[in-house]
Amino acid sequence: MARMNALTRRLVLLVVALLAFAIAAKVPVTFTYDPPAGLEVRSVSLRGSFNNWAELPMNKQDNGTWSLSVELEPGVVQYKFFINGQWPKNMCDDPTFGTPQVDAEAQGCVDDGQGGLNAFREVRPQADQPAEDEAEALGFEHDPAAVRYVSQAAGKLSVRFEAREGAVKEAYLEAAERYPMHRQLAYGGIELWRAAVPPSPGEYRIRVVDSGGQEQNFGPFRPPQQPFTALDWVGNRVGYQVFLDRFWNGDPANDEKALATDEYNFNQAWNKDPGAPKPFVSKWSDPPAGDHCCHQYYGGDLAGFIQKLPYLQEQGVSLIYFNPLFTSGSAHGYDTHSYLEVSPKFGDKALLKKALDEAHKRGIRVIFDFVPNHTGLGFFAFQDAVKRGRNSPYWNWYFIKKWPLMPGDATAYDTYGGFGSLPKLNTANPGVQRYLLEVVKYWLRFGFDGLRVDHPQGILNREAFYTELRRAARSVKPDAYLVAEIWERDSSWLQGDQFDSLMNYAVGREVVLRYARGGALFSGGRMLPELARVYGTYAEAVAAMSFNLIGSHDTVRVLTDLGGGGLRDTPSADALGRVRLAAAVLYALPGVPVFFQGDECGFGGEMPSSPPYDLHRYPVQWDRCKLDLQAHFKQLALLRKELPALTSPVFRTFKGDGPVMAFLRGEPGDGEVLAVFNNSNEPARLELPPGPWRDPLEARTYRGELELPPLGWRYLVRTGGGER
Numbered sequence: 001m002a003r004m005n006a007l008t009r010r011l012v013l014l015v016v017a018l019l020a021f022a023i024a025a026k027v028p029v030t031f032t033y034d035p036p037a038g039l040e041v042r043s044v045s046l047r048g049s050f051n052n053w054a055e056l057p058m059n060k061q062d063n064g065t066w067s068l069s070v071e072l073e074p075g076v077v078q079y080k081f082f083i084n085g086q087w088p089k090n091m092c093d094d095p096t097f098g099t100p101q102v103d104a105e106a107q108g109c110v111d112d113g114q115g116g117l118n119a120f121r122e123v124r125p126q127a128d129q130p131a132e133d134e135a136e137a138l139g140f141e142h143d144p145a146a147v148r149y150v151s152q153a154a155g156k157l158s159v160r161f162e163a164r165e166g167a168v169k170e171a172y173l174e175a176a177e178r179y180p181m182h183r184q185l186a187y188g189g190i191e192l193w194r195a196a197v198p199p200s201p202g203e204y205r206i207r208v209v210d211s212g213g214q215e216q217n218f219g220p221f222r223p224p225q226q227p228f229t230a231l232d233w234v235g236n237r238v239g240y241q242v243f244l245d246r247f248w249n250g251d252p253a254n255d256e257k258a259l260a261t262d263e264y265n266f267n268q269a270w271n272k273d274p275g276a277p278k279p280f281v282s283k284w285s286d287p288p289a290g291d292h293c294c295h296q297y298y299g300g301d302l303a304g305f306i307q308k309l310p311y312l313q314e315q316g317v318s319l320i321y322f323n324p325l326f327t328s329g330s331a332h333g334y335d336t337h338s339y340l341e342v343s344p345k346f347g348d349k350a351l352l353k354k355a356l357d358e359a360h361k362r363g364i365r366v367i368f369d370f371v372p373n374h375t376g377l378g379f380f381a382f383q384d385a386v387k388r389g390r391n392s393p394y395w396n397w398y399f400i401k402k403w404p405l406m407p408g409d410a411t412a413y414d415t416y417g418g419f420g421s422l423p424k425l426n427t428a429n430p431g432v433q434r435y436l437l438e439v440v441k442y443w444l445r446f447g448f449d450g451l452r453v454d455h456p457q458g459i460l461n462r463e464a465f466y467t468e469l470r471r472a473a474r475s476v477k478p479d480a481y482l483v484a485e486i487w488e489r490d491s492s493w494l495q496g497d498q499f500d501s502l503m504n505y506a507v508g509r510e511v512v513l514r515y516a517r518g519g520a521l522f523s524g525g526r527m528l529p530e531l532a533r534v535y536g537t538y539a540e541a542v543a544a545m546s547f548n549l550i551g552s553h554d555t556v557r558v559l560t561d562l563g564g565g566g567l568r569d570t571p572s573a574d575a576l577g578r579v580r581l582a583a584a585v586l587y588a589l590p591g592v593p594v595f596f597q598g599d600e601c602g603f604g605g606e607m608p609s610s611p612p613y614d615l616h617r618y619p620v621q622w623d624r625c626k627l628d629l630q631a632h633f634k635q636l637a638l639l640r641k642e643l644p645a646l647t648s649p650v651f652r653t654f655k656g657d658g659p660v661m662a663f664l665r666g667e668p669g670d671g672e673v674l675a676v677f678n679n680s681n682e683p684a685r686l687e688l689p690p691g692p693w694r695d696p697l698e699a700r701t702y703r704g705e706l707e708l709p710p711l712g713w714r715y716l717v718r719t720g721g722g723e724r
């Protein structure tokens with residue numbers, strides 16, 4: 001064995017120090033399983049959300065119990081004990097493994113998504129050591145170069161600092177003028193304080209009065225020359241996702257064209273397999289067949305989209321996100337055959353141009369779906385490489401492992417997700433990069449207003465690629481909107497040099513959907529800090545442009561997620577009420593609320609693990625649309641128009657308490673909105689901030705206490721001053 005040299009030793013020490021630091025934030029938690037009398041236990045493992053449900057063996061104790069201590073990050077954890085190689089179905093009541101609770105120390109149980117219940121516990125942070133001096137007690141953090149602290153939106157420069165919760169009494173930003181700062185967000189033991197000032201304030205200082213009355217000064221700071229700035233046109237919109245094959249069929253004459261472009265014509269592995277999918281065209285209300293997701297076509301098209309534009313406008317929609325429109329081998333379109341042609345089953349370029357023009361005339365902007373990670377089998381470069389092997393100029397556009405090869409054979413080349421129909425592009429190849437960037441420029445010149453990038457993390461050299469993509473897009477259209485399909489909360493994509501927004505499933509699903517489900521685990525008290533954490537992590541410019549969604553073509557329908565059953569079920573009033581509540585929360589957040597086509601109609605749709613798959617993508621049966629739910633979505637859109645605070649970038653926490661969640665929107669003062677929600681089936685009460693609060697729907701003003709009906713919500717407007 002080679003001995004470590006000095007540098008390696010130093011690196012190892014550094015890593016150990018970092019690990020020790022990282023672990024310090026964790027909290028020791030002991031889990032104990034006490035088996036019921038008469039049960040012979042051979043093995044117990046701890047499996048939970050904290051270890052991706054892998055097995056952590058628990059140890060048998062002398063007293064017959066099994067236990068294990070682990071270090072966990074603060075937060076809510078879900079888990080089960082895995083006993084004798086079996087899952088207890090219900091951790092809160094299982095006749096075999098323990099009743100009433102399998103783990104007596106669990107704080108409760110929650111749906112495990114498999115028809116059973118997981119146990120949950122809240123891991124609380126350990127109390128901090130008392131601070132050594134005042135500055136440390138304050139926990140002041142600010143860096144003008146970090147977009148989290150300084151960015152620009154709605155014509156103002158937003159300046160924020162972080163401090164320990166409760167440590168700040170007052171704060172001021174001092175430039176040429178003095179601006180009071182206000183407490184914006186609180187979560188996880190910290191607070192963010194904020195002021196919005198005119199752009200380019202010059203050098204500034206931050207003056208803080210701490211809770212003990214001592215004044216502390218920080219700075220001077222110099223704001224960046226070109227702060228990360230939100231596009232002004234995005235945040236006041238209402239979004240809608242259109243999956244064209246299943247939206248509306250305006251031209252039956254083009255339906256059969258789907259068959260000529262389908263993957264079936266290119267996938268030679270399928271040709272050898274009698275059980276392989278064969279594409280076919282269905283009538284609009286035909287039942288879903290085995291290959292419903294991908295090769296059962298329903299005939300929806302651009303002509304149908306144009307026919308429905310007045311409806312979308314009526315609903316207040318002002319931003320469309322289209323699933324792929326270009327020639328491909330499937331109903332979903334993520335296997336591109338031509339990046340530069342409109343799929344003939346949808347229409348042609350002239351019709352797409354008309355669709356964009358008609359949308360723009362109605363004040364609706366449109367973004368397209370861009371798939372740079374992989375192509376379909378029919379793409380010219382792939383076909384050329386298949387035909388000519390190493391003699392093809394496109395050989396290095398892919399990662400081909402053997403030749404001659406059969407298109408569709410996933411072992412012959414790198415793929416997306418192991419699918420032979422999706423050969424992975426070599427995006428490290430400059431030729432591929434140039435081609436893809438030209439595609440982006442082409443469609444932005446053509447008339448799209450931005451794009452959503454599919455599977456962006458798959459790209460090689462991603463930072464360089466997306467920096468270039470941003471530059472290319474903005475060179476053609478200076479206000480092009482760039483959205484990445486990233487599901488997690490991850491600010492690394494949102495520093496101002498790559499994307500404007502992620503697809504915010506991390507807000508829509510992790511917070512709004514959970515809250516709308518109700519129950520103790522997802523109370524307002526637990527969910528409000530989660531929202532605060534989102535807006536505390538991201539730049540205010542990012543909040544202003546957020547693409548906020550709960551469901552899409554990649555998730556079960558929102559109604560299904562909220563207990564409304566699947567495609568063929570009749571939803572309960574409770575489930576529909578929870579959809580209304582979820583929509584009311586999403587429409588009140590900074591950025592654009594985006595719903596999947598037909599969600600406003602009250603359709604369910606599940607994602608079964610056996611065929612037919614993807615029932616959430618079933619065609620929208622417009623004649624069965626639930627008109628009262630449709631009216632609710634329309635009303636929310638009208639409220640966003642009527643109350644400018646709802647489309648401002650500013651989000652402030654007010655109160656999360658039991659079933660109630662309440663947050664403030666807009667700059668403090670007249671016109672700001674208090675958005676209030678109740679996720680329980682009982683009425684709930686909330687003490688309002690001082691002053692009169694007007695409900696624009698009831699034309700009545702509240703003061704003091706407010707009662708919310710079961711699953712109720714209100715947007716209240718501050719009128720006539722009052723304390724801030």
Ligand code: CA
Binds near residue numbers: 250251252254255
């Ligand atoms: Ca058609």
